[in-house]
Structures are given as structure tokens and as C-alpha cells.
Amino acid sequence: MDVEDIEIQLFVRAMQLRHGHDFSEYAPASLKRRVQQLVRTHDTGTISELNRRVLHEDGFVGSVIEGLSVPVSEMFRDPQVFRALREKVLPVLASYPQINIWQAGCAQGQEVYSLAILLEEAGLYDRSRIYATDFNDAALAAASDGIYAARDARDWSRNYLDAGGTVSFSDYYSARYDFIKLDKRLRRNVTFFNHNLVTDVVFCEAHLILCRNVLIYFNNALQDRTLGLFRDSLVRGGFLCLGTRENIDFSPAAGGFTDVDNALRIYQAGGTGARPLTR
Amino acid sequence: MSGYDAIVVGCSAGGLAALQRMLPALDATLRTPVIVCCHTGSADVSLLVELLRRTSALPVVEARERAPIAGATVHVAPTGYHLLVEDDLHFSLSVDGKVAYSRPSIDVLFETAADAWRERLVAVLLTGANSDGANGLAAVRRAGGHAIVQDPDDAESDVMPRAGLDVAGADACLPLDAIAPHLNRLCL
Numbered sequence: 216m217d218v219e220d221i222e223i224q225l226f227v228r229a230m231q232l233r234h235g236h237d238f239s240e241y242a243p244a245s246l247k248r249r250v251q252q253l254v255r256t257h258d259t260g261t262i263s264e265l266n267r268r269v270l271h272e273d274g275f276v277g278s279v280i281e282g283l284s285v286p287v288s289e290m291f292r293d294p295q296v297f298r299a300l301r302e303k304v305l306p307v308l309a310s311y312p313q314i315n316i317w318q319a320g321c322a323q324g325q326e327v328y329s330l331a332i333l334l335e336e337a338g339l340y341d342r343s344r345i346y347a348t349d350f351n352d353a354a355l356a357a358a359s360d361g362i363y364a365a366r367d368a369r370d371w372s373r374n375y376l377d378a379g380g381t382v383s384f385s386d387y388y389s390a391r392y393d394f395i396k397l398d399k400r401l402r403r404n405v406t407f408f409n410h411n412l413v414t415d416v417v418f419c420e421a422h423l424i425l426c427r428n429v430l431i432y433f434n435n436a437l438q439d440r441t442l443g444l445f446r447d448s449l450v451r452g453g454f455l456c457l458g459t460r461e462n463i464d465f466s467p468a469a470g471g472f473t474d475v476d477n478a479l480r481i482y483q484a485g486g487t488g489a490r491p492l493t494r
Numbered sequence: 495m496s497g498y499d500a501i502v503v504g505c506s507a508g509g510l511a512a513l514q515r516m517l518p519a520l521d522a523t524l525r526t527p528v529i530v531c532c533h534t535g536s537a538d539v540s541l542l543v544e545l546l547r548r549t550s551a552l553p554v555v556e557a558r559e560r561a562p563i564a565g566a567t568v569h570v571a572p573t574g575y576h577l578l579v580e581d582d583l584h585f586s587l588s589v590d591g592k593v594a595y596s597r598p599s600i601d602v603l604f605e606t607a608a609d610a611w612r613e614r615l616v617a618v619l620l621t622g623a624n625s626d627g628a629n630g631l632a633a634v635r636r637a638g639g640h641a642i643v644q645d646p647d648d649a650e651s652d653v654m655p656r657a658g659l660d661v662a663g664a665d666a667c668l669p670l671d672a673i674a675p676h677l678n679r680l681c682l
Binding site: 242243244245247248249287288428431432435438458460461462464465 | 558559560561572575576578579580581586587588589590591602605606609
């Protein structure tokens with residue numbers, strides 16, 4: 216076995232035993248790249264030296280968690296998904312007196328605000344509650360601030376229009392220097408809090424769960440358990456929206472969902488035509 | 495039995511035309527998977543897959559996460575995601591930051607494929623206008639794999655193959671039309 220692969224196993228054990236963070240069921244290839252990136256960021260030379268700091272330095276674990284969750288997103292990413300949410304999902308959610316939405320793995324909040332804008336424009340936001348969770352506290356703090364680089368605003372503006380936006384994206388933020396700050400009214404019904412999909416449990420009865428490009432970092436067993444957690448969290452007929460390249464065909468728990476739009480990875484809990492398990 | 499279990503291919507500017515010349519010249523009885531990372535400007539890789547499918551000797555599909563890596567098939571990295579090879583030989587995806595200004599990044603594909611296949615991997619770096627792939631090619635060679643670089647003078651854009659030669663060197667530096675016959679000899 217490669218020395219580096221041994222060091223990574225020791226890293227995973229150290230994070231688990233010392234700090235209670237379990238990365239043992241993450242997809243190995245991308246975990247390895249992130250750990251290698253941590254070595255470069257903290258200039259530790261080896262993973263073993265990184266492990267020494269994980270074990271002995273109080274407070275170091277926070278920056279390790281930050282490095283291991285590497286949140287990269289954009290507003291209205293894959294605009295056609297948000298268009299489908301607007302056209303196919305929100306009209307159904309409109310029939311509920313109170314709408315609970317769980318954004319699982321919200322990272323720095325770009326999708327939370329995208330969702331809030333969608334709900335606002337559909338006239339549903341005042342009876343909606345968005346639970347935005349992540350296991351990375353630094354990302355949650357950034358998400359709550361809603362401040363992003365101004366250079367991204369032009370792309371996001373195009374995404375917003377492609378997603379069927381009805382006004383101008385710039386109506387939702389104010390620009391200062393090189394930053395944009397999203398209108399804080401957009402977060403009036405958002406609750407940000409720390410939740411770890413690996414270890415934590417169901418906390419609400421949701422009508423819609425968005426979890427895009429999070430499960431791609433999990434191995435099949437952890438993906439399956441998390442899909443089970445989502446199924447148990449959703450009301451019957453509640454919606455699940457995953458990333459457009461995610462593959463749930465190997466998950467037994469995915470049998471609890473039916474397709475709403477398979478190409479866009481939008482599913483519904485329960486229903487009659489349960490998904491067949493392939494291979 | 496051939497000495498190689500997989501072929502990875504990286505390209506950028508001029509890559510579509512290069513792939514359209516190279517893939518039809520592969521032997522249709524090749525059993526190895528061919529995994530392609532081509533930077534494209536388009537939002538969806540399905541157009542690239544469709545264009546390659548028209549002329550390729552082997553079936554062309556978009557690489558699917560979690561799927562075992564089927565042989566005798568060309569797998570193309572989806573737009574906007576890094577494509578990684580896991581040690582137990584299935585694909586995974588990530589949306590981590592760009593590497594060499596690119597996602598998908600050729601470096602990410604080559605480095606993870608080198609980890610998975612070690613000396614039983616062939617990597618091909620073709621035309622392109624940035625230096626993505628050079629570090630990946632070096633990883634392939636460190637692991638004992640076989641590195642092929644398109645002759646920069648023959649490439650539509652020579653930046654990528656030159657960077658590959660500078661950083662990693664190559665086991666073979668060939669004009670485009672000689673690459674598929676070379677792969678057929680190595681892998682059949």
C-alpha cells in the first residue's frame with residue numbers, strides 16, 4: 216500500500232477519534248485531493264504533519280473542515296432546474312398552508328437565496344421556512360452574510376433570467392466596491408444551522424429538499440443512507456432535487472422516490488411507480 | 495494480453511477536430527476503456543458526445559458517476575464537473591474549484607487514473623491552449639504509465655502539448671494521425 220494512502224487512513228481516523236467527524240464513507244479520490252490541498256494550504260509538507268496538527272492543535276480542526284467541504288456554487292446554477300422548480304414544483308407546494316424547505320449542504324448560500332427569490336416571485340415566501348444546513352460553520356456564517364464577489368453577478372444575472380426570472384437580478388442586491396450584498400429581506404424566513412448528513416437525524420417534515428452536488432462526495436453506502444434520511448424527512452409527495460449529474464440507480468433507498476423530471480434529477484417521495492433498482 | 499488496461503485523453507482548443515480524427519482510427523476490437531476530458535465552451539456535453547459518436551469506432555457515452563468503467567467504450571467527462579477514477583474502477587464527480595483554470599480538469603482525470611491503474615495506463619495529451627494536463631501527465635509517468643503527447647508542430651494549438659513535454663516529457667511524441675495506430679499496437 217502507498218504511504219500516502221496509509222497517511223490518509225490515519226487522517227480519517229484522527230478526525231473521527233479526536234473530533235467526531237467521520238469521513239470514512241466519502242468517495243476516496245476526491246477526499247484524497249482535498250487532503251492533499253490541505254497539505255499545500257497549511258504548508259505541512261506531509262499528511263502525517265497535517266495529522267499531528269489535527270491531533271494536537273486546538274482550533275485547527277475548523278480550518279480542516281473548511282478545506283474538506285470546499286463549497287463552490289453559484290446562484291441559479293443549472294437554470295433549467297430552477298425553471299422546473301418554478302413551473303412544476305412550486306405550484307404543488309402552493310397547496311400547503313405552511314411550506315418547509317430543507318437546503319441540505321447549503322455551503323455559502325447561493326442556492327438558498329436563489330430559492331428565496333423563486334418563492335418570493337411565486338408569492339409563497341411569506342408562508343415558507345427554509346432550513347439551510349451545512350457541517351461547515353465558516354460556510355454557514357458566509358451564507359448568512361450573503362456577500363459575494365461582484366464579478367460573479369453578471370453570470371448569475373444571466374442564470375436568473377434563464378431560470379425564468381421576471382424582474383432584474385440587480386433588484387435583489389446592492390453593490391459595494393467589488394462585492395454584492397443580497398437584500399437581507401431574502402433571509403427573513405431562512406434558518407441557518409449546523410447539521411451533518413453523516414451523523415445527524417431528521418429534524419423537520421419537509422415539502423422540498425434540495426441537496427445538489429453533495430452526495431457526489433459520498434460512497435454508495437452513505438449516499439443510500441442519506442437518501443433514506445431524505446425520504447423519512449419528506450411528507451408523502453414531497454420533492455427531492457439533486458444535482459443534474461447525480462446517479463441514484465445503485466441506491467435501494469431511491470426506490471422510495473418516483474421521477475418528476477429524471478433528466479433534472481427532481482423526484483417525489485412515495486407514489487406508485489417506484490424506481491427500479493438497476494444492476 | 496495487452497500491457498495496458500485504460501486510455502485517458504486530454505485536449506482543449508482544437509480538441510473536437512482532433513478527437514474526430516483519432517477516435518475513428520482506433521481498432522474496433524479494443525477492449526480498454528477510453529476516457530476523454532475535453533474542455534468545451536458549451537453548457538452540456540451531450541452535443542460533444544453526439545458529434546463524436548457519429549464517427550467513432552467505439553461507442554461514445556457521457557461518463558456516469560458511480561458506474562463501473564465499461565471497457566470498449568469512450569467515456570466523456572461531463573461539463574462543469576471534475577471526472578475522477580476511483581481505485582475500485584468506477585467514476586466519481588466533484589465540483590471542487592477549477593484546476594489549471596478548468597473544470598473538468600485533465601490533471602484531475604490523469605492523476606486519479608494514474609492512482610487507479612498505475613503502470614497499466616496510457617495517457618494522451620492533444621492540442622490545447624492552456625497547460626492543464628501537464629501535471630497529470632507527470633503523475634502518469636511517475637506511476638510507470640505510458641505518456642503520449644501530440645507533436646506540438648502538428649497541433650492546432652501547441653500550448654498544451656508543449657507544456658506536457660516541458661513538465662513531464664513523453665514516451666512518444668507523435669503527429670495526430672500516428673497516435674491511434676500507436677494506441678492500437680499498445681493496447682491490443
